[in-house]
Amino acid sequence: MSNVISASNLTLAYDNGKKEVIKNANFQVKKGEFVFITGPSGSGKSTLLKSLYGAIKPTDGSLIVGGLDLNHISKRKLQELRSHMGIIFQDYKLINEWTVAKNVVLPLIIAGYSTDIQQTQAQKLLRHVKLTEQANRYPLELSGGEQQRVGVARALSKNPFLILADEPTGNLDEYSSSVIWDLMENACVQLGATVVVVTHRIPHIFNTPHRRLIIENRGIYEVH
Amino acid sequence: MFILPLVAILLGIEFSLVFNRVTHDYEEKLKANYSILVVSKRAISNEEFFSIDPQIADPKPIKKGSIAKEIAKNIGSVSTKEVLKSLPYFYTIHLSNYLSSEEVEHIRKKLLAYSYIKKVETFGESHSSKYNLFIFLKVIFWVFVSLISLVSIFLIIKQMEVWQMAHKERMQIMEVFGASVMLRSGVLFRMGIIDAIISTIISAGLFAGIKYKWADESGIDLLIEKKDILFTTQDLIMMIGVALVIVIIAVIIVTFSNREIRE
Numbered sequence: 001m002s003n004v005i006s007a008s009n010l011t012l013a014y015d016n017g018k019k020e021v022i023k024n025a026n027f028q029v030k031k032g033e034f035v036f037i038t039g040p041s042g043s044g045k046s047t048l049l050k051s052l053y054g055a056i057k058p059t060d061g062s063l064i065v066g067g068l069d070l071n072h073i074s075k076r077k078l079q080e081l082r083s084h085m086g087i088i089f090q091d092y093k094l095i096n097e098w099t100v101a102k103n104v105v106l107p108l109i110i111a112g113y114s115t116d117i118q119q120t121q122a123q124k125l126l127r128h129v130k131l132t133e134q135a136n137r138y139p140l141e142l143s144g145g146e147q148q149r150v151g152v153a154r155a156l157s158k159n160p161f162l163i164l165a166d167e168p169t170g171n172l173d174e175y176s177s178s179v180i181w182d183l184m185e186n187a188c189v190q191l192g193a194t195v196v197v198v199t200h201r202i203p204h205i206f207n208t209p210h211r212r213l214i215i216e217n218r219g220i221y222e223v224h
Numbered sequence: 225m226f227i228l229p230l231v232a233i234l235l236g237i238e239f240s241l242v243f244n245r246v247t248h249d250y251e252e253k254l255k256a257n258y259s260i261l262v263v264s265k266r267a268i269s270n271e272e273f274f275s276i277d278p279q280i281a282d283p284k285p286i287k288k289g290s291i292a293k294e295i296a297k298n299i300g301s302v303s304t305k306e307v308l309k310s311l312p313y314f315y316t317i318h319l320s321n322y323l324s325s326e327e328v329e330h331i332r333k334k335l336l337a338y339s340y341i342k343k344v345e346t347f348g349e350s351h352s353s354k355y356n357l358f359i360f361l362k363v364i365f366w367v368f369v370s371l372i373s374l375v376s377i378f379l380i381i382k383q384m385e386v387w388q389m390a391h392k393e394r395m396q397i398m399e400v401f402g403a404s405v406m407l408r409s410g411v412l413f414r415m416g417i418i419d420a421i422i423s424t425i426i427s428a429g430l431f432a433g434i435k436y437k438w439a440d441e442s443g444i445d446l447l448i449e450k451k452d453i454l455f456t457t458q459d460l461i462m463m464i465g466v467a468l469v470i471v472i473i474a475v476i477i478v479t480f481s482n483r484e485i486r487e
Contacts, residue, residue: 053400083402095394110403 004162004194005029005052007220009061012047017059021047024061025220027213031161034188034195036202038223039215045198048215049166052196053087054078066161083111086155086193088184090167092147094139100150101126101135107158125153129183145176152183156191163187165197177203226416226471229379230423233470234463236372238431238455241462243365245453247358251322254354260328261286262315262335263343276338277331279320286314312342324359325352380474387412387478395479409479416471424464431455 005028012022021044029035039045050056051063054070063070068081086107094103101122102109108118126132129149131142139147148168155163165184169177181203188195202212212223262268262283273283292307299307319328332344395408406413435454439447447454 055400079402079404081402082400085402087400093393093397093400095397097394106398107401110398110401110407 002031003028003064004031004033004066005196006064007061010051010058010063010220011060012044012051012056013059014047020059020218022215022220023218025218027220027222029194029196031194032188032192034185034210035197036210036212037196037198037215037220038200038202038212041200043215044218045200045215046166048220049164049196049198052162052164053082053085083107084158084161086158086160086163086187088148088151088155088163088165088168090170092139092144092151094147094150094154096139099136099138100131100142103139103150104153105157106154107160111158121157125157128156129153143176145172145179148172148176148180149183152180152187156183156187156193159191160193163193163195165195165199167199168197169199169203226380226383226419226474227423227426229376229383230419230467230470231426232372232376232379234423234427234467235430236369236376237466238427238459238463240365240369241459242431242454247362249450249453250358254358255319255322258322258347259316259318260332260347261343261345262317262341263345264313264315265340265342267313268315268340273315273317277334279323279327279331280317281320282318284316286316288314322355322358324355380470384474384478387474388481391478405479409475412475412478413472416475417468420464420467420471424460424467427463428455428460431459 007028008026010022010025011020013020037045037048047056051058051070052065054065054073058071066081066084068077070078073081095106098106101119104125105113105118105122108121113121122135123132126135129152131146131149131153134142134146134150139150142150148171151168155165163184168184169180172180184195184197187193214221214223267285268283270283273280288308288311289304292304292311295307295311296302296304319331323331328346332346335341335344391412394411398408432455435451439451439454442448
């Protein structure tokens, strides 16, 4: 199976390369895999995730995502790559002035899909995350769990090849967390999307074991 | 909302345009009505006058016939011709610009430096009071316009900060999902352009009202006679242009200062 993510001798740093958080890391993620990246707080998990959607450029080594070298990527190509990804944040990052339905189809709005397609897709996605009733409400009127379901629906709206999630259940109770994990696992199994989740605590709800990577002492290692 | 500071800036610009046209017109009038009297022992050609000072314009000799006739009548034994011969040459000269009292005095001294010029009358007192009033009005106006512009720029900067706060998160989220700059800032451009159009309509409406309604009722001769100097089509084009340039610059600054999500 082909690699969706391929990092070799990857170094990530802040402050113009002075503060290294990841050094000479090597790892690959194959198409359709569900991978957890764990590690203690401040170990560089979020930094690694940001580098996967091009918000942080590698200081050294190479990072290839979806066949594109993120060291040498134009703005236009990066926009295109991001439009084929689904990104889920711990604090949801929904647009509070937009309705739930509009938030869900943000990637379709960006891609210039017609209003009809946007509406159909919004209904389908909201049904999928069980938020049909909330379509015309605003994010701040929803609970944390509901907001994150909107976040997941948004991430799935354009059938992404890669879903990146940064502590997606960090702010949620146990029940809401299990709903979110179910939705993400379904996305992996049913849509064939590759899922990379950064979290400090791996949930126990999964029946099948998933691949785990751990960030320790600036390196990224496989957990067996 | 950009409307208030934009209206203030547009009114300031339009006021300064109108003021410039009014003062230019007034200056022309003052200039046309002001002349210097030169008394010379011999005739002076126009070229000679122009070579003395380039600001000298339109020199004209004063006809001495009637003066000579009057003198001859009073003396009795002398003919008009003889009186004419003995009388000096009189000239009135105008100035190409409306000069300050110091500059007028400088020209007077230059003229008197020629031995054949016997007297130069500049009517300094009347000129000086008109000139000082004119300059005072100009200074007061420019101070007023500068203050309005300064306050407006401050308001625009504040509004940009408000925009930055209000749209930062939305623009950053859109950027993460691959939206182009134009798409991210589309809402701001739309709002800015609408504000620019509304501001122009308000400002232009005000001046159109002054031109077509208030000017006639004001009883001010200058405004009634020269209504065209109050508001022109070019002014309208310039207003919308300035308003659009201001909002576009503001939107670009706001857009490019909101980059990427920082945790």
